[in-house]
Amino acid sequence: MIDIPYSTQSITEADIAAVVDVLRSPYLTQGPKIEAFERAIAELHDTAHAVAVCNATAALHIACMALDLGPNDRLWTSPISFVASANCGRYCGAKVDFVDIDPVTRNISVEVLADKLAAAERDGTLPKIVVPVDFGGFPVDMAAIRELADTYGFAIVEDASHAVGAQYRDRPVGQGADITILSFHPVKIVTTGEGGVAMTDDEGLASRLRLLRSHGVTRDPAQIERQDEGGWYYEQVTLGYNYRMTDLQAALGLSQLERLPELWAARERLSRRYDEKLAGLPLFTPPRAGDKQSAHHLYPIEIDPARSNVSRRALFDALREDGIGANVHYIPIHLQPDYRRLGFGSGDFPAAEEYYRRAVTIPLYPALTDAQQDRVIESLSRTLG
Missing domain, CATH: 3.40.640.10 (Type I PLP-dependent aspartate aminotransferase-like (Major domain))
Incomplete structure (x- = not known):
């Protein structure tokens, strides 16, 4: 569940x-x-x-x-x-x-x-x-x-x-x-x-x-x-x-x-908390840059293949088994069957495809509690070692 x-x-x-x-x-x-x-x-x-x-x-x-x-x-x-x-x-x-x-x-x-x-x-x-x-x-x-x-x-x-x-x-x-x-x-x-x-x-x-x-x-x-x-x-x-x-x-x-500043602040706090607590895991976290302030709609992570041999499917399934609604954003559009019929195929956009092979979106929303976030972090840590 x-x-x-x-x-x-x-x-x-x-x-x-x-x-x-x-x-x-x-x-x-x-x-x-x-x-x-x-x-x-x-x-x-x-x-x-x-x-x-x-x-x-x-x-x-x-x-x-x-x-x-x-x-x-x-x-x-x-x-x-x-x-x-x-x-x-x-x-x-x-x-x-x-x-x-x-x-x-x-x-x-x-x-x-x-x-x-x-x-x-x-x-x-x-x-x-x-x-x-x-x-x-x-x-x-x-x-x-x-x-x-x-x-x-x-x-x-x-x-x-x-x-x-x-x-x-x-x-x-x-x-x-x-x-x-x-x-x-x-x-x-x-x-x-x-x-x-x-x-x-x-x-x-x-x-x-x-x-x-x-x-x-x-x-x-x-x-x-x-x-x-x-x-x-x-x-x-x-x-x-x-x-x-x-x-x-x-x-x-x-x-x-009227609550946008409050909603954004909650997402920013939770994103920074993820950044800090996931720093030691074999993951890439969402980017930050001095001239860009993200809205933090999603928190997509990527498994670093140089530091872990855990597959994206294994990580996704482990999170789901722990009651965590992991998702993936996105399947590359050009790999969808309707777009393949237009002539697109695997290998056309290698950076997008490599990202997709390693990406999992983990929970992020203003009402996410620290205790719930800790459960997500614990699940990630346990699976990735």
Whole structure:
């Protein structure tokens, strides 16, 4: 029986009351809580526009659409992410490819990206969009990626689904990207149940994102194409989707945001405690860097093969047998059967595959007690010797 999950939501009575207040209000959806949540997210991340949607996958999709990604285009992303980071390109009919990771940060390797871009320029196969992923909440090296984007002409959609509240060079994540995506799934730092946001400083992109999330339908006089026939009048001016967030979700998110400093501090304390107590084991722990403040969404460890011959499967099974909900983030996207059928295979991205062979995610969430964490550490110590 698993009694210590790898992660879980943190819900208070104040969160519940915020949702109940909406249930008693005139608006369950398309009401004032949506704009209030968007303003709060934009302010937190020092960006001009935040567009709330039903989940981060939807946000990735409409981000690609807003940037006019199409069947003749290419999107590149990290193989170490959830499949949505790549699928968003395929939703638009684009060709998807991957950039191998840096073994230390587990994010896209800037060096590999630079080499791949130089080769793509020679071949005429440059990407239209690159989707760098802030894996585990650790920010990508955005300054270097922005420089490459300006050189080679691609757009950046930063998948910061793990990184609400993270900072890069003393500023919130998202600076330098054309569009930044956040996730509010229950195991994320802040939850709306399900939910996502697309952030941008570009007013034109923000307008298009809002249109795409709501059927492509508008009542805005500046966007309608025919003469307004009356107060009921609306037009579908492009093909969009019903990707709207509800006021119930937004109210929960607003309540959660009030506790973000507290939630992050708990994750930071527990992460540092892991860092210290696991230091003597044959493991690699999540990275730290002076110019990057992780959101600590995940705590993925890697077995050091030079110091241990214990397999990842053996470690995973031992943790589970001890009631600890270990997990693995992630199976490399290019090794999924659906992507193998597109021509990808083992050996394509060796750093990502080597990480996957050794990686286990151990529990990390604000309510994790020191005693529970000690159980995790004891289990790891016993199995790894």
